[in-house]
Amino acid sequence: MSTHEFDVLTIGNAIVDVIAKVDDAFVSREKLVKGSMNLIDEARAEQLYAVMGPATEISGGSAGNTAAGVASFGGRAAYFGKVKEDQLGAIYSHDMKSIGVHFTTPKAKDGPATARSFILVTPDGERTMNTYLGACVNLTTADVDKAVVEATKVTYMEGYLYDKPEAKAAFREAARIARAAGRLTSITLSDSFCVERHRDDWHDLIKSSIDIVFANESEIKSLYKTQNFDGAAEAISRDCPLAVLTRSHKGCVVVRGDERVIVPAHPVEHVADVTGAGDLFASGFLFGHTHGKPLRQCAALGSLAAAEVISHTGARPEVNLLQLARDNGLI
Amino acid sequence: MSTHEFDVLTIGNAIVDVIAKVDDAFVSREKLVKGSMNLIDEARAEQLYAVMGPATEISGGSAGNTAAGVASFGGRAAYFGKVKEDQLGAIYSHDMKSIGVHFTTPKAKDGPATARSFILVTPDGERTMNTYLGACVNLTTADVDKAVVEATKVTYMEGYLYDKPEAKAAFREAARIARAAGRLTSITLSDSFCVERHRDDWHDLIKSSIDIVFANESEIKSLYKTQNFDGAAEAISRDCPLAVLTRSHKGCVVVRGDERVIVPAHPVEHVADVTGAGDLFASGFLFGHTHGKPLRQCAALGSLAAAEVISHTGARPEVNLLQLARDNGLI
Numbered sequence: 001m002s003t004h005e006f007d008v009l010t011i012g013n014a015i016v017d018v019i020a021k022v023d024d025a026f027v028s029r030e031k032l033v034k035g036s037m038n039l040i041d042e043a044r045a046e047q048l049y050a051v052m053g054p055a056t057e058i059s060g061g062s063a064g065n066t067a068a069g070v071a072s073f074g075g076r077a078a079y080f081g082k083v084k085e086d087q088l089g090a091i092y093s094h095d096m097k098s099i100g101v102h103f104t105t106p107k108a109k110d111g112p113a114t115a116r117s118f119i120l121v122t123p124d125g126e127r128t129m130n131t132y133l134g135a136c137v138n139l140t141t142a143d144v145d146k147a148v149v150e151a152t153k154v155t156y157m158e159g160y161l162y163d164k165p166e167a168k169a170a171f172r173e174a175a176r177i178a179r180a181a182g183r184l185t186s187i188t189l190s191d192s193f194c195v196e197r198h199r200d201d202w203h204d205l206i207k208s209s210i211d212i213v214f215a216n217e218s219e220i221k222s223l224y225k226t227q228n229f230d231g232a233a234e235a236i237s238r239d240c241p242l243a244v245l246t247r248s249h250k251g252c253v254v255v256r257g258d259e260r261v262i263v264p265a266h267p268v269e270h271v272a273d274v275t276g277a278g279d280l281f282a283s284g285f286l287f288g289h290t291h292g293k294p295l296r297q298c299a300a301l302g303s304l305a306a307a308e309v310i311s312h313t314g315a316r317p318e319v320n321l322l323q324l325a326r327d328n329g330l331i
Numbered sequence: 332m333s334t335h336e337f338d339v340l341t342i343g344n345a346i347v348d349v350i351a352k353v354d355d356a357f358v359s360r361e362k363l364v365k366g367s368m369n370l371i372d373e374a375r376a377e378q379l380y381a382v383m384g385p386a387t388e389i390s391g392g393s394a395g396n397t398a399a400g401v402a403s404f405g406g407r408a409a410y411f412g413k414v415k416e417d418q419l420g421a422i423y424s425h426d427m428k429s430i431g432v433h434f435t436t437p438k439a440k441d442g443p444a445t446a447r448s449f450i451l452v453t454p455d456g457e458r459t460m461n462t463y464l465g466a467c468v469n470l471t472t473a474d475v476d477k478a479v480v481e482a483t484k485v486t487y488m489e490g491y492l493y494d495k496p497e498a499k500a501a502f503r504e505a506a507r508i509a510r511a512a513g514r515l516t517s518i519t520l521s522d523s524f525c526v527e528r529h530r531d532d533w534h535d536l537i538k539s540s541i542d543i544v545f546a547n548e549s550e551i552k553s554l555y556k557t558q559n560f561d562g563a564a565e566a567i568s569r570d571c572p573l574a575v576l577t578r579s580h581k582g583c584v585v586v587r588g589d590e591r592v593i594v595p596a597h598p599v600e601h602v603a604d605v606t607g608a609g610d611l612f613a614s615g616f617l618f619g620h621t622h623g624k625p626l627r628q629c630a631a632l633g634s635l636a637a638a639e640v641i642s643h644t645g646a647r648p649e650v651n652l653l654q655l656a657r658d659n660g661l662i
Binding site for chain 1: 349352380381383384385386387388389390399417418419422425426429430444445645647649
């Protein structure tokens with residue numbers, strides 16, 4: 001039983017990122033769609049790793065990155081995600097706990113290894129992800145700590161979780177508990193291919209159980225099978241009380257009923273690696289939102305955090321985001 | 332049996348670096364000497380990890396970094412070092428092989444885990460290392476592949492190896508084989524505390540078995556128990572045919588008999604993390620030396636590689652060093 005209140009609980013696939021620089025020819029040779037996230041099996045993971053160059057390992061996972069961002073802003077963050085009791089699992093757990101994220105999901109004692117994502121970063125800073133889910137498949141409803149969900153202002157879940165039935169059940173259970181406790185629920189659509197896989201299900205889920213949707217332009221267009229961004233924004237405004245639509249360097253649009261709040265992207269001198277941009281945007285927005293800030297300020301905090309994370313390799317902030325927000329006059 | 336000739340074989344402790352940014356207060360609180368390398372046991376490793384912030388994992392190890400540098404220059408590199416058959420060992424092995432380093436030392440099947448070094452980087456870019464040697468203690472003379480040593484122009488060993496008796500024996504055996512095959516031997520003194528631990532032994536070793544010594548200013552002064560750099564240079568000139576003495580931002584002095592070649596440091600805009608500076612200096616020097624370049628050019632290549640590695644986090648080059656050398660008119 002948690003006696004502590006949390007601002008944001010995130011639930012997602014607990015993944016160690018294995019980041020390598022590659023050229024565009026490598027991406028073509030491996031028949032990958034640049035910018036996408038691909039689920040791979042163990043055999044493909046081994047094959048891909050064998051042809052990749054040297055890499056850097058750093059904790060990642062979409063919702064994990066968001067929790068790290070919230071903590072860096074000084075928010076009270078919790079995380080549910082499954083690693084195995086192995087070296088990468090120990091690293092993942094350390095990296096969460098050491099930044100003050102409440103993370104107590106029991107580690108899997110057997111079964112597949114801690115998940116890893118081979119993240120191929122091309123010279124343009126774009127990333128192509130190849131994820132072996134490993135131990136993530138063991139996240140189940142048993143890992144949904146009811147007391148934590150009930151004690152959290154916003155429970156945020158990554159769409160990627162929907163790819164495995166047990167994790168999907170955990171996702172739905174967490175949403176149910178949050179709603180029953182009068183708390184807010186949130187989802188990120190994660191990836192346009194992910195939207196393709198779950199479109200109908202997500203229409204129902206969003207209408208019935210979600211308070212805040214995060215999506216980028218291609219994801220929201222895919223959700224409503226349209227090429228028209230404004231049309232997609234209009235559609236989501238009918239299905240969900242609040243939607244935050246990010247448009248890369250074009251900034252973002254916050255949609256609340258008929259209201260549209262348009263906030264430009266925070267300038268970035270050099271884009272090193274876009275991994276985590278959406279995750280960190282969500283962290284800034286949710287930190288602001290759970291601290292009663294107006295939508296424009298929430299979005300500006302999101303833009304700032306996204307700008308910080310794409311300016312370096314790796315999907316976790318390298319500086320204290322609260323200090324950065326203060327230095328930029330945003331808090 | 333190797334039918335291939337190598338330019339440089341390096342032998343050292345195979346270590347995964349666990350790099351975290353800390354402030355100076357953390358270094359004091361943990362009673363560490365900034366800039367030093369400390370050997371720690373498993374209990375201390377756990378205790379230190381528990382209080383450290385989030386980290387990035389990247390393959391390291393002094394001699395391993397040097398082999399990576401030689402390969403990046405386009406040299407033919409081989410490496411002997413011991414990891415365990417675990418996740419970090421697989422990462423280490425991948426990172427060496429993927430850059431073309433010949434690395435076939437059998438992995439330990441039991442015993443302690445793959446070594447890791449907790450590298451604490453302070454805001455000034457200085458690093459303080461805390462190394463748990465783990466599986467490295469299992470490197471023995473059985474791992475010295477005679478055919479590889481015999482086929483290598485320069486066998487280079489890190490002084491750190493001397494801290495464990497079995498590895499020290501492997502070190503001496505490799506030197507013996509190299510000399511018997513008419514090849515060159517080289518050592519880096521690694522760390523001034525390491526010199527303290529082995530001073531008398533190393534005086535004998537260098538005089539009897541070493542052709543090229545690498546040392547920084549504090550190491551060479553410690554070796555000869557003097558505060559006088561020129562005196563230390565004079566002393567090493569009598570004990571060893573060739574010595575390469577690095578002096579951080581003051582550049583380096585190459586000592587060959589009465590000859591002194593003084594080469595300035597390559598300019599660096601911002602020092603992010605000095606880890607690997609000496610290792611990469613050695614890689615550039617040895618690449619040049621095994622390709623028949625004059626001493627001044629060898630030292631300039633070393634300075635260039637050192638400058639590249641300290642401009643970012645992590646002790647392995649992030650760009651192709653051969654290309655960088657060409658861009659700088661050094662090759």
